[in-house]
Amino acid sequence: MRISAVKITAAAAVASALVLSACGSDDSAADMTVTSVATETDTTTTTPSTTTSTSTSTSTTTEAAAEKLNSDNVQLKDAYFKAAVKDDGHTALFGVFENDTDQPLNIVGFTSTIDAGMNQLHEVVNGVMKEKEGGFVVEPGQDYELKPGADHMMVMKLNQDVKAGDTFDVTVEFADGQTVEYTNIPVREIASGAENYGDDSHADHAGHEGHEGHDHDKEAH
Known part of the structure; x- marks a missing residue:
């Protein structure tokens, strides 16, 4: 057991x-x-x-x-306004834009400290002045010249005289919404032969006809 x-x-x-x-x-x-x-x-x-x-x-x-634009990398050289009196009705800005960035820049508008009613970007084609469709395009590392008888920035409906010796500021607008200000741009007298904006310039701008209906008209500030 x-x-x-x-x-x-x-x-x-x-x-x-x-x-x-x-x-x-x-x-x-x-x-x-x-x-x-x-x-x-x-x-x-x-x-x-x-x-x-x-x-x-x-x-x-x-x-x-996206590079920040300023007056150093987008220079405006040898700039000046053409001297004019109020009764002339208009003046223009000339000079050379220099693009020191690595991208094309599209200028689409501007304002100035001149007391005026309208600002437009213009070109002269075959002696006829008209708005510059699409604005001014300044290629990287290139210059873009504004001069009498060619592309220019027109200031219209003057409410004041623009006299030699005066200076004014300009704010330029680019297609991407950025703006650049250029200050103390002088007013100069230029020879009558050099002030031609196109064969129709005096007829059009005496009464500002043919421009006010455009979509790109810029009322001055």
Whole structure:
């Protein structure tokens, strides 16, 4: 009888060990499953973070490409207004724009401190003066000259005399919305032969006919 008891006890111990072993295996499998899920979660979390970083980098590059315009990198050289009296009805700005940036610049309008009713960008084609459609485009590293008988900035509907020795300021507007101010531009007398704006200039501007209906008319400020 003692021998039988010992055998039964031993068998019970073995059975118990097998049960514990089986439980241990289930726990390990559970742990592996949890680890696998955690790994997949970490991978999913990492992906949006990488995308955000790329977007920020692109935004920074775009901002860096947009150069701030000023009177140093867009110079206006040898600028002057033509002397005129109020009864003349108009005067004009001449000079040379110099683009020291690495991008083309589109001048689309301007204002000045001359007391006048209208400002326009003009060209003279075959002796006829008209508005310059699309404005003036100054290529990178290039000059753009404004001169009598060619492209110029016309100030119309004068409310004051513009006398030699006076100075005025001009604010130039670019297509991207930026503006650049040029100060103390002198007024000069020029020879009568050099003041030709085109064959129709005196007829058109005496009464300001043929210009006021244009979409690009600029009321002076």
